[in-house]
Amino acid sequence: MKIIILSGCSGWRLWPLSNESRSKQFLKLLNRDDGSKESMAQRIVRQIRETINPNDDSLFFVTTESQADSIRNQIGPNVNIISEPFRRDTFPAIAMACEYLTFEKKVDKNETIIVLPIDTHADDEFYKQIRIIEALLESEPKCIALIGTKPTYPSEKYGYIVPDSDGINVKEYTEKPSLEKAVNLIKIGSYWNTGVVAFKLGYMLEKLEDYYSSAEIDSLESFLLEFNKLPAKSFDYEILEKAGNMKFIVYEGKWKDLGTWNTLTEEMDYLNSGYVRQGEECENTHVINELSIPILVLGAKDMVVAASPDGILVSDKHKSSYIKPYVQQLDARPMHEERKWGEYKVLDYNQYGDEMKSLTKHLTVKAGKHISYQRHFLRDEIWTIVDGRGELLIDGEVRTVERGDVAYIKKGQKHALKASQDEDLQFIEVQIGAELIEEDIERFNWNWNP
Structure with a gap:
């Protein structure tokens, strides 16, 4: 059995804590029994490992490259990642996962494939059902198996x-x-689809031949040439409805899709996070503050x-589920x-009368990690070390830096920074230039341990 976790969602409905690269599945807002917090990604992997106990080579994440670092930071550096060239919804994502397993991992066509959405919130018993639908496919391999649950209200957001x-x-x-049809579907005894889909790899490859010929696909690279031709639709619309x-089984325990602030706050057993004060007359109000004010x-x-460097949201909980189109208008x-070496937050951005701009960041480089050896052509940078120790590299010259040290890096100069092995390194970066964009970068190799 191979388990595919779909992690390509952007999570606009949890803005401003989530954004294009820091999606909802990486927010550490869910409490564990020991009082610590974990993200949706960490929770689903933990529960899968505790209930199904797959080996590490049986668990895969499908995502875009912009989220790969966050997955490695939270799950581990050796986690299997299937990286989509760009986001095109769940049908192309699952198609790519199948072709990846076929060509890169040489998985047998009789292997059972389990696909799960990353934002599922359920108890451990839910994940034990995966073994049941796996057995269901052994008796009838030419089918798709689902897990259903009894609806609690008519919803336009789920499959039936x-x-x-x-x-x-x-x-x-x-x-x-539609809401009207959802009411009728519940009346005739329909179930919500929990998002878990199971099938034999060979059976799904046969389905995919409706979109391209297997004779034309002899490698993952040849599939990627067809990737943008696949319908940009969900697997539910493109495959399940047709x-x-x-077959399906019914799960009667706790299950929830944590796709909105309304559903997420129902699972948070605390009202305030960060620098927050609520008056005693407040009722059922959650405040999450990632700012220092x-x-x-x-x-x-x-x-x-909810407040973060990306913005501030003030919303009725029910209305918060309709946030997506408004956020998409924010350019x-x-x-x-989050990056594989650590994380950064933008603190300030300004544009001046002569069209020059400045951007100020707070960056944390994890112990033993380093940012890439790089140079920029459109901006100068000023680095001020505010905590920790490390090594600063500029144009091939390495020197030790610690709190209070400052480096001025002119455009065109190659530069990098490595944290010491025993503590994180934090620094403030001020960018100055006429155009300040992440794409203004050229990377080079450097051996920190010659």
Whole structure:
């Protein structure tokens, strides 16, 4: 069995804590039994390992390159990542996963493939159902298996499984129906689809031949040439609504899709995070503050307030599920990103009368890690070390730096920074130039341990 976790979602509905590179699945907002916090990505991997216990080569993440560093930081440096060239929804993502397993991992076509969305929130018993649908496919390999759960209200956001009279076969599948149709589907005994999909690898490869000939695909590289031709649709619309042979089992325990602030705050057993003060008259209001300035909330009821370097959200909890189109109108760069070496936050941005600009960042380089040896052509940079120790590299010359040291890096100069092995290194970076963009970079190799 190979387990595919879909992690390509951008998570606009959890803005401003989530952005294009720091998606909702990486926010450490969920409490563990020991009182520590974990992200959706960490939680689902932990639960899969504790209940199913797959070996490390059986678990794969499908995502875009912009999220790969966050996955490695949270799950581990050796995690299997299937990197999409660009985001095109879940049908192309699953198609790529199947071709990757076929050509790169040489997985047998009789292997069972389990696909899970990363934003599932359920108890451990839910993941034990995976073994049941795996057994279901052994008896009937030419089908797709799902896990359904009983709806608690009519929703336009989920897929609905209409059961056949035997309670095992799927008579019909409807993805995200209108509210009126959702009401009718519940009346006839339909179930929500929990997002778990299981199939034999060979069976799905046969399905994909409707989109391209297997004779034309003899490597992952040849598949990638066809990738942008695949319909940019969800797997539910493109495959499940059209599939003729599907089976399902019913899960009766706790299950939830943590796609919005409303559903996420229901699973948070604390009201405030960060520098926050709420008045006693506030009711059912969650405040999450990632800024260093205080947030004071008075008289709020059923509200969510969230603040990060990307912006500030103040919303009724129910209305927060409709945030996506508004956020997509905000033409702003991500102000907080995780990288394989650490993370950065944008502190300030200014444009001056002579069209010059300045951008100020706070960067943390993890112990023993380093940022790449690089140069820029459009900007100068000033680095001020504020905590920790490390090695500064400029044009081939290495020197030790610590708190209080300052380096002025002119455009065109090659530069890098490495933290010491025993502590993180933090520094402030001020960029100055007429154009300040992340793409203004050329990277070079450097051996830190000659």
